[in-house]
Amino acid sequence: MRLVRDLGRRKLRSTLTITGIAIGIMALVVFGSMANKMNALIGGGSKYYQDKAIVSVGSMYSGNIQPLALSDVQKIESIDGVAAATPTVDMLLSSEGGATSMGTPEMITGSIPGGDKGLETFKIDLASGRELTAADADSKVTVLGSDLARRLNVKVGDKVALRDVQFTVVGIWAPTLTAPDKEAYVPLAAAQDLFVKSLPPLIQSKIVASDIATGITVYPQKGVSPETIKTRIEDLLGKDYTVMTGKDFDAMLGSFSAIFSLVLTGIALLSLLVGGLSTINTMAMAVAERTREIGIKRAIGASRWRIRREVVLESAAIGLIAGLIGLVIGAAMTTLFNDLGRESGNVLFELTLGTAATAIIFATGLGAIAGFIPAWHASRLDPVTALRYE
Amino acid sequence: MALLEGSNLRKTYRLSKRNTVEALKGVEISIEAGEMVAIMGPSGSGKSTLMHILGLLHTPDPNHGPAPELRLAGENVASLSDNARTRIRARRMGFVFQDFNLVPTLTALENVLLACEYAGIKGKVARDAAIEALGLVGLADRADHKPSELSGGEQQRVAIARALVNKPEIILADEPTGNLDSDRSTEVLALFRQFNREHGQTIVLVTHDSEVGEACDRVVKMRDGRIRDSGLRTGTPVMAVPAATAPATA
Numbered sequence: 001m002r003l004v005r006d007l008g009r010r011k012l013r014s015t016l017t018i019t020g021i022a023i024g025i026m027a028l029v030v031f032g033s034m035a036n037k038m039n040a041l042i043g044g045g046s047k048y049y050q051d052k053a054i055v056s057v058g059s060m061y062s063g064n065i066q067p068l069a070l071s072d073v074q075k076i077e078s079i080d081g082v083a084a085a086t087p088t089v090d091m092l093l094s095s096e097g098g099a100t101s102m103g104t105p106e107m108i109t110g111s112i113p114g115g116d117k118g119l120e121t122f123k124i125d126l127a128s129g130r131e132l133t134a135a136d137a138d139s140k141v142t143v144l145g146s147d148l149a150r151r152l153n154v155k156v157g158d159k160v161a162l163r164d165v166q167f168t169v170v171g172i173w174a175p176t177l178t179a180p181d182k183e184a185y186v187p188l189a190a191a192q193d194l195f196v197k198s199l200p201p202l203i204q205s206k207i208v209a210s211d212i213a214t215g216i217t218v219y220p221q222k223g224v225s226p227e228t229i230k231t232r233i234e235d236l237l238g239k240d241y242t243v244m245t246g247k248d249f250d251a252m253l254g255s256f257s258a259i260f261s262l263v264l265t266g267i268a269l270l271s272l273l274v275g276g277l278s279t280i281n282t283m284a285m286a287v288a289e290r291t292r293e294i295g296i297k298r299a300i301g302a303s304r305w306r307i308r309r310e311v312v313l314e315s316a317a318i319g320l321i322a323g324l325i326g327l328v329i330g331a332a333m334t335t336l337f338n339d340l341g342r343e344s345g346n347v348l349f350e351l352t353l354g355t356a357a358t359a360i361i362f363a364t365g366l367g368a369i370a371g372f373i374p375a376w377h378a379s380r381l382d383p384v385t386a387l388r389y390e
Numbered sequence: 391m392a393l394l395e396g397s398n399l400r401k402t403y404r405l406s407k408r409n410t411v412e413a414l415k416g417v418e419i420s421i422e423a424g425e426m427v428a429i430m431g432p433s434g435s436g437k438s439t440l441m442h443i444l445g446l447l448h449t450p451d452p453n454h455g456p457a458p459e460l461r462l463a464g465e466n467v468a469s470l471s472d473n474a475r476t477r478i479r480a481r482r483m484g485f486v487f488q489d490f491n492l493v494p495t496l497t498a499l500e501n502v503l504l505a506c507e508y509a510g511i512k513g514k515v516a517r518d519a520a521i522e523a524l525g526l527v528g529l530a531d532r533a534d535h536k537p538s539e540l541s542g543g544e545q546q547r548v549a550i551a552r553a554l555v556n557k558p559e560i561i562l563a564d565e566p567t568g569n570l571d572s573d574r575s576t577e578v579l580a581l582f583r584q585f586n587r588e589h590g591q592t593i594v595l596v597t598h599d600s601e602v603g604e605a606c607d608r609v610v611k612m613r614d615g616r617i618r619d620s621g622l623r624t625g626t627p628v629m630a631v632p633a634a635t636a637p638a639t640a
Binding site for chain 2: 002005006009292293295296297298299300301302303304306382383384387
């Protein structure tokens with residue numbers, strides 16, 4: 001408590017220093033939360049892709065997907081080393097094309113329930129309702145991702161319009177922090193119909209809805225690497241087909257992760273520098289002002305170590321207080337931004353316990369380290385000279 | 391055996407590259423347990439320097455000639471490390487300064503407790519001792535006041551309580567009445583006298599106030615970095631110490 005009283009002796013200076021560090025920590029919390037969300041998103045994708053190969057024509061990420069024929073599924077299934085191949089139809093939920101947003105866009109995804117033959121390792125928990133089953137094949141039913149369900153404000157049993165077609169919500173997934181949060185999962189046939197309707201009329205007439213897919217998910221047999229499968233598929237189907245594996249995904253998006261980490265580190269370093277210097281200044285002035293007091297303490301028996309500890313603790317307290325303030329403001333900001341963004345489907349921040357703890361430890365450590373220089377100076381004062389100091 | 395005994399004590403301060411001040415030019419001094427001694431002399435005579443050395447705040451210069459010696463209860467403390475000297479100051483000595491020198495953010499009680507803390511005494515034992523010490527100086531009812539809420543005389547009495555709280559072997563006081571009016575001076579002196587008489591507390595006071603000197607058992611007179619008069623008379627039991635001038639050989 002003595003420590004707090006000492007901080008209160010110079011309210012303006014302590015407040016300014018604390019504000020400076022708090023701003024840095026706030027930035028750290030906000031960007032850290034953003035990086036968390038980004039990494040969860042990319043990490044989720046990475047996990048999803050790691051044990052399979054996805055076949056498509058054109059690039060799924062340029063949005064220029066062309067349909068492929070269901071007969072390709074049988075071709076791929078006959079490849080040596082393939083355990084299962086199942087068609088999927090993926091399309092943007094919005095008919096106005098790709099809405100600009102950070103993270104993944106809202107998607108309609110159709111596939112055959114059970115088409116993975118139990119090989120899918122990326123499991124999604126249900127928050128309510130049920131999963132699609134084989135019995136749903138010809139129904140207009142859907143399971144929604146958590147963010148999408150929240151944005152559409154629907155619950156199990158409600159009707160929802162997907163591309164102007166009414167679907168019944170039978171289930172809602174628990175949050176995954178990655179792509180499925182923004183998906184509407186429907187039976188393959190329903191997705192095929194929606195997909196064909198989205199095509200220009202001229203093309204529509206030439207296509208049989210039940211014969212197309214936008215992608216094929218291929219599960220290798222145990223012990224066969226997705227890379228091997230990729231080569232075999234490319235050899236069989238030719239260069240028009242794009243085959244993406246976990247490695248490709250990581251190569252494509254891993255750099256995003258790296259840039260985010262870099263930005264975060266940069267902000268951390270900046271706040272370290274600014275906050276640290278400001279703390280050193282504050283504590284050096286505090287020590288200078290208290291020269292006499294340090295002299296008294298040394299004279300009546302305070303060891304150098306004790307004087308150092310006093311200054312470092314006070315400095316760490318500055319950091320801790322600033323860290324807590326920065327964390328509270330940062331948490332409030334991320335919550336606010338998420339609430340605002342939810343309307344448009346942009347949930348950009350994920351404040352984890354780890355990020356919060358890092359921010360607090362970082363701020364406190366920064367304060368303590370910044371205190372070392374003034375503390376050292378204070379402990380080296382000659383008690384007699386310090387006592388005479390005016 | 392004297393409680394505190396010094397010989398060949400010299401101290402030269404370097405003020406700048408060319409300017410040095412020889413504050414102590416070879417001093418012999420002996421203080422018996424239970425004595426109340428005044429060290430007197432004009433300013434610049436070296437009396438404060440001597441007190442700083444006796445109080446282990448400074449170390450005597452290592453001489454070219456005979457090595458300095460400073461014995462506290464027989465143990466040579468002249469060349470101890472800073473930590474060891476600090477520990478002795480905390481546990482075996484008490485200090486009173488001219489400017490009271492209390493920590494402004496702490497209450498009277500907390501200021502006294504600080505001395506306990508440094509001596510390694512904690513908790514209820516420390517609290518009881520601090521309250522008792524404040525009682526001894528008549529300030530039990532002012533324990534929760536900050537220094538700024540106390541008069542000069544009261545502040546100095548808190549400082550005395552702080553010096554007394556660990557029941558030190560020796561109290562060193564540097565101009566303890568220097569900033570007090572004569573009534574408060576008399577009060578503070580009376581307090582020292584009382585502790586000396588009733589508890590056999592050894593006290594060394596540095597002063598240029600002759601009234602303070604008169605209240606003491608013995609007056610050591612200094613001039614120009616040397617002891618001119620140790621105040622010892624023939625027949626007193628402390629005759630073992632060489633009287634009058636100390637050898638001034640360089």
